[in-house]
Amino acid sequence: MEPRLDRPKEAIDRLFEAAVAARAHAYAPYSRFAVGAAIRTASGAVFAGANIENAAYPVGLCAEAAAIAAMVVAGEREIAEILILAEGGEPIMPCGACRQRLFEFATPETMIHSAGPAGVALSLTLAELLPHAFGRQSLAP
Template structure:
C-alpha cells in the first residue's frame, strides 16, 4: 500500500467528514481520524468528549474501533485532522493503540483544514515501541 495522492485525498476526506460529527462541547477542539487497511478499506472516527473529562474518546481510537468492528486487523496508513495552527499528532495512548495494529514504518499523516501539514512514521512518533512482536518473542524464548 502506498500513499498515493488519491489515498491521502480519500483519508483526508474521511477524516474531515468524521471531524464534522465530533462531539466536543467542552473544549470546542474537534478532531477526525481516518485509517486505511492493506485491502483499501477506510475507517474513520471522531473525538467524543464527556462531562467527566477522562472518559472521552479520541478520534484515532474511534477509527481503530471501526476497523476492528469491520473485521480489519492492520493499519496501512492513518491521517489525523484538527483545527488550530499547531500539529495535532496522536496522543501517547493513541500512538500505542496504533502500534497494536501497525508496523513501525506505517505512515501517520497530520493535517489541518487546509490539508496535509506533516507526515511521520509510527517509529518517529513512538520510538522503541512495545508491540505484539515483543510478546511473541518472549513467548517463544526458552
Template sequence: MSLLDAARAVRERAYAPYSRFKVGAAIRVPSGQVYSGCNVENVAYPEGTCAEAGAIAAMIAAGETQIIEVAVIADAPAPVPPCGGCRQKLAEFARGETPVLLATTGGQTLATTVGELLPGRFEVAHMAGSE
C-alpha cells in the same frame, strides 16, 4: 475520497461541547477500506474517546486488524499528533513504517510514520518469557 478527506468529514461529527476541539481520524487497511472516527467528549473528561481510538474500533468491529495508512486532522495552529495512548493503539495494528499524515483544517500537513511517533514502542515480543 482521500484518507484526509475522510478524516475531515468525520471531524465535523465530533462531539466536543467542552473543549470545542474537534478531531477526525481515518485509517486505511490492506483491502483499501477506510475506517474513520472522531473524538467524543464526556463531562468526566478522562472518559472521552479519541478520534484515532474510534477509527480503530470501527476497523476491529469490521473484522480488520492491520492498518496501512493513517490521517488525523484538527483545527489547530500546527498539525496535532495522536496522544500517547493512541500512538500505542496505532502501533498495535500498524508497522513502524506505516505512514501518518497529520493536518490542520487550514491546510498545513506533516508527514510522519507510526515508528517516528512512538520510538521504542512496547510490543508483544517484550512479553516473551514472562511466564
C-alpha cells in the same frame, strides 16, 4: 519536517475527505477541539472516527481510537496509514495512548499524516512517532 506524500494524491485525498466528514460529527462541547481521523487498512478499506468528549473528562474517546474501533469491528486488523485532522496552531499528533493503540495494529513503517483544514502539514512513520515501542514482541512467548 515536510509531509511525505509518497502515496498517490487520490489516496491521501480519500483519507482527508473521510477525516473531514468524521470531524463534522465530533462531540466536543467542552474543549471545542474537534478531531477527525481516517485509517486506510492493508486491504484498502477506509474507516473514520471523531473524538467524543464526556463531562467526566477521562472517559472521552479520541478520534484515532474511534477509527481503530470501527476498523476492528469490521474485521480488519492492519493499519496501512492514518490521517488525523484538526484545526490548531501546530500539526495534530496522536496522544500517547493512541500512539500505543496504533502500534498494536500498524507497522513501524506505517505513515501518520497530520492535517489541518488546508491539507497535510506533517507526515511521519510510526517508528519516528513512537520509537522503542512496547508491543507483542516485548511480551514473553
